[in-house]
Amino acid sequence: MKRKNLIVLIGTLLLFVLAFTSASAQGGLLTETTARINLRAGGGTEWRVITVVEAGTPILLDGQAFGGAWARGIVPDGSVGWVLTNFLTAPRDQIATLPGIWVDAPFTLSPPAPNAAVPPPPLPEEPAAEPVEQPAQDGPVVTTNRVNVRGGAGTNFAILTTVNPNTPLQPNGRNLDGSWVRGTLPDGTVGYIFAQFLSISPGAIAALPPVEGGASVPQSAAQPGANPGAVANAPVAPLVNTSPVRGFSYGAHIAGLDSGAINRMRQAGMTWVKQQFRYQDGQDPSAVAGMINGAHANGFRVLVAVVGLPGQVNAPGYFDRYANFVGGVAALGADAIEVWNEPNIDREWPAGSIDPARFTELLRVSSSAIRAANPNTLIISGAPAPTGFFGGCSPNGCDDNAFIAGMAAAGAANFIDCVGIHYNEGIVPPTARSGDPRGNSTHYTRYLPTMISTYNSAFGGRRPLCFTELGYLTPEGLGPLPPAFAWAQNVTLAQQASWIDQAVSITSRSNVRLTILWNMNFTNYGADPMAGYALIRPDGSCPACDALAS
CATH class of the missing domain: 2.30.30.40 (SH3 Domains)
Known part of the structure; x- marks a missing residue:
């Protein structure tokens, strides 16, 4: 025995x-x-x-x-x-x-x-001291040391004041990693305290809304006579995610980041927001800081699409000034930058100058500036407009397949991390490769799989794709579509939700790095029916979010 x-x-x-x-x-x-x-x-x-x-x-x-x-x-x-x-x-x-x-x-x-x-927890090297009773999680939060209260989440921010132990704090936010808590002192001062020196539980910190994001100008001068306090040697908390972008992710193009959009995007598992910025020659990059900081403060990565004015493109030295601008945007912490938008049509690039090789030159100088400012920023080539209108490529306009082939031939793969692509004309499921009832039903732009294969083929798979617009138009709940968009009149809201869900699944299994859905919360419904593409509908519902969540 x-x-x-x-x-x-x-x-x-x-x-x-x-x-x-x-x-x-x-x-x-x-x-x-x-x-x-x-x-x-x-x-x-x-x-x-x-x-x-x-x-x-x-x-x-x-x-x-x-x-x-x-x-x-x-x-x-x-x-x-x-x-x-x-x-x-x-x-x-x-x-x-x-x-x-x-x-x-x-x-x-x-x-x-x-x-x-499961291995047992490691034993302490010495007998544990008697536990010190902490205030209940819903009780008052007080300081546990003499500490500095700073203007931001890090020791590189100015000291607003120094407080003694047992000073009450009313918490109202945290930075992204929870190492700093923002709150209000009894005298009304609002500032940040290193969380280690507060009587607050990890769960209570995690439940606070993230309120800090982006970079601020460090202020190293302390107030005269202020005691450095217990936080002087605390590590500077990272305010934004600066790690390289890896794997597949998805998100949405937003009109604004309100609480409704934030909650719906989190529900749907989105981790990215996209916003477009219309650059004017000579503008300062600080104009984009609000976009970047707002996204990061709410826990999202951010893609900034920077598109200039067609009438300024041919001005002497314009490419260099544009490159300096996007370099500045990268330095502000943008996780990805899309260099231009739809450069194959005269709505976005001057007629008579449309040329994939010339656009590749803009990619080259922009890439150099972005890489120098922030090597972790993902560089995406401006997605062409999907079209077969031109029958090829000329200075007045190019079909997108001809344009990306010209970019590839000009060496664009050397200057980008991702090939930008748009798909927004679907009226059949994203799995379909045929069956579109419109004329020219065999054209590759009608179907998601053939768009993916066309763009992958142009670059020989050397670079992944990034969908900077992927959407399905439906008039349900909004009224008839304008004549130019009548092709989507019969698409239902249930189809939009199902197709968005399927499209994210399909792109996640393809040579695709990022899928940005067009769009989250635009409300325009006129000649350009943006609200028809919106995932959040006029009644506040989001069937596509529900589908993605499940």
Whole structure:
């Protein structure tokens, strides 16, 4: 009997070692849930619930955010998402050693086994001190040290005042990683305090809205006589995500980032916003700072499409001034820049000068400026307008297939990270390759798969594609479409929702880096019926968001 028990014990130990070795071999931290919890699409309760995980479920973590308050991992059924780390067996200080990651960082770990043996938490080197009772999460937040209150989330910001221990703070926001909390002091001062020196729980920090984003001019001069305080040696908190863009992501082109759009985009799992900026010759890049800061403050990456005025393109030295501008936009923290918009038609580029080789020259000088300012900014070539109107390419206009072929021949792949592409004329499902009832039904622009294959072929697959517009037009709930758009009169809202969902799925499995949906919340409905493409409808509903969320 003793021999049999010994064999069972050895076998159990071997299973434990094998499970732990497997998790260790692929990296990550293997831990276990302590309660029935939600697995979410991002680090915060505002993100949609992917699934519910039972207590005692193994989860293999690959990264964390908000100082370890939230972590991302994979459970045995293959679901990947974020969990509040208060409900994991691994201690928070151990989780905090995982790399800080952005919500759209690619996930590479394999699921743990359902019966994976989770290693016990590491023992402290010395006996733990008696725990100090902290205020309840819904109680008052006070400072725990003499600390500086600063004008921004970092020690490079000016000191507004210095406060003593037990000073009350009314929290009203946090920076993106949760290491700094913004709040109001009893005297009305609003500023930032390093979260380590506040009596506030990680969960309470994570529940605060992100309010800080973008870069500010550092102010190094402290107020005369101010004590540096306990935060003087605290690390400067990163205010924006500066990691390179990897993997597939999606988002939407926005008219503005109001709370309705923010909530719907998070519900749909979007991590990007796009805004277009109309550049005027000689303009300062600071004009774009609000776009970038607003997106980052709400946890989104941002694509800024910079398009100039056709009448200024041929002015002497214009390309260099445009390049300096987009370089400045990159320096402000733009995650991606689309260089121009639809340069193959005279609505956006001067008639008589339309030429893919000349546009490639603009890409060349712009790329140099962007790379010098911020090597992590994704450079996207301005997407041509999908058209077969011109029957080829001339100085007065080009079909998009001829234009991108000309760009490729001129060496555009050397100056971009991604080939810009638009698709917005579909009236059949995104899986279709035939069956469009309009004339010229075999033209590649009618179908999503043939648009993808046409653009991939032009560059020989050397660069991924970035859809900077992908949308389906429906008049439902808005009235008849103008004559030029009557081709979409019979598309329903249910079809729009289903097709958007399918299109995101299709592009995620193609040679596509980014898909920006056209559009989120535009309301114009005239000669250009932008509201017909909008995902958020006049009644506030968003069927496409519901489809993407499910």
